[in-house]
Amino acid sequence: MANLLALALSQYFCIKPGLTSWTTQLCCFEVPKHANLLYVLGGVLLFALCLQILTGLSMAIHYLPSAANAFESINELVRKFKYGWLVRSAHVNGASLFFCVLYLHIFKAVYYRSYIGSRKLVWVIGSAMYVLVLCTSFMGFVLPWSQLSYWAAVVITNFVEAVPAAGKWIKLFVLGGVNVRDPMLKRFFVFHCFVPFVVLFLAVLHVVFVHLATQNSPVPNRLPLHDSCVKMFPFFALKDVMFVFVYLLVLCFLCLVAPNTFLSRHNYTPANYYVTPTGIKPEWYFLPYYSVLRGFESKLFGVFAVMSALVFMVLMPYTHENLSSTVFESFYKLSATVLFLSLFCLGIVGAFEFGFYSDLVLKLCTTWCLAFFLCPCASRCWRELKLKILKQSW
């Protein structure tokens, strides 16, 4: 049976140019020798996604998507069912850990420029997955219907309203009514269950395209090609498996020793429509976006800034493709590191109340992010303009 399946799969994939067969791809795929620890994160992420789907589905068995029962149903799962606490804890902490690994994975791709050339599509699929995962985790955050979930939903849907022309309509579409109540909770539950499978499908595509394009190396073109690569199996496959265990170890630590690291007491209070708790803030992986959103006086500008950041990210393979002979290339790695540091700073700013210094940090970091995305475009335009002028003057 397994052989038949492998045969069918290999025949299917053989049609695609560049892919030999399913099994040989798995065994004989070549990985650059220089691939460092950051290169195992993709495999770990795939495992983490499957684990999230598994724990999520087992929680969905107990969950009741209604404003009156949602909070209590999670409570019952934790208290009345065997290992319910473990499943919930693994899902909650797994989400945070997933984002931790995901951000490192994205950092790797930006730092080593794994998005150019034949890997353009890999990056575009990856960033689409990132946006989907952000949406999914936000919807999952709303599901327990705690104080923090409810007010997060209220605040974010009010941001959606700021979108010009379509804002009111989109808000009605998301809420399914005037207020944040049952209709929204139900559709969030359905989408939270459904979207991860879309992400899983995209993840498979992501891997297939990596295999089509061959893997990037941190030290490109240092050695002759036949010398610079080793087989994926067993060397890198075992390395991946080892880091899956490291991931599990950290997850176990979080679940068993510090299960409330990423939670606050407002996560354990049922939603109260009449009182907003003081000091609400989103999950840590949303904090950079949150600080930009609230940093602008007008809601529209905030929404526009976040949307443009996501669009810039998707378009990066096209804007940052040709950095050669620009000043930017010489300090690309430094500027990429500063980009991620500034995102980190934005996150810290988002976690606290506004003051003079946090406002300054916010402005500096936002400017740097904007510069990182726009400078290559601008320099390319400038070069082409100069060439045009030179041609005309000749």
Added chain:
Amino acid sequence: MKFSDELSCSLACVAVAIGIGMVAWPVASQFVPNAYSVLASKLEVNLSAISPGHSITISWLGTPVFVRNRLALEVKAARRGRVCELKDKLARNANFGPSCLAFDRNRCVDRRSENWLVVLAPCTHLGCIPDVTSYGWYCACHGSCYDLSGRIVKGPAPENLKVPKCVYKTGLLIIGK
């Protein structure tokens, strides 16, 4: 390709597009509630329970509403400021016209009962519920301050707190149409 082939091809494309549209339209529309589920409703509030200087929060159509019985001192304080200095110069009062200016008398339920102030509780910035304070309201989410008339004086909120449609009869307040 022959003309007749092109014609039948494009006709087929149009038919498929119409078919997809006919399926997608109702599927997408069912996300949005129809007019009947947002029925108008009336809510009666017994005002005798609210002593001067106090405020209550009630739920009207699922939205929290502040009903505040202001002291004479507070009314005086609310009327002291100048409208031209306000961030939002419109009254945002459903009982008066949309172009009414944000004088305190335009913010009240009607002009005879100046001590009663009825406003929708959600902050006009992002919908958090502000806390009742001695100088008006303070929203802890992003630091918007509203004065004793529910008008925005400081912070990111773009508009004054909205006044819903309501009628005042001695000792009784009817919110809604």
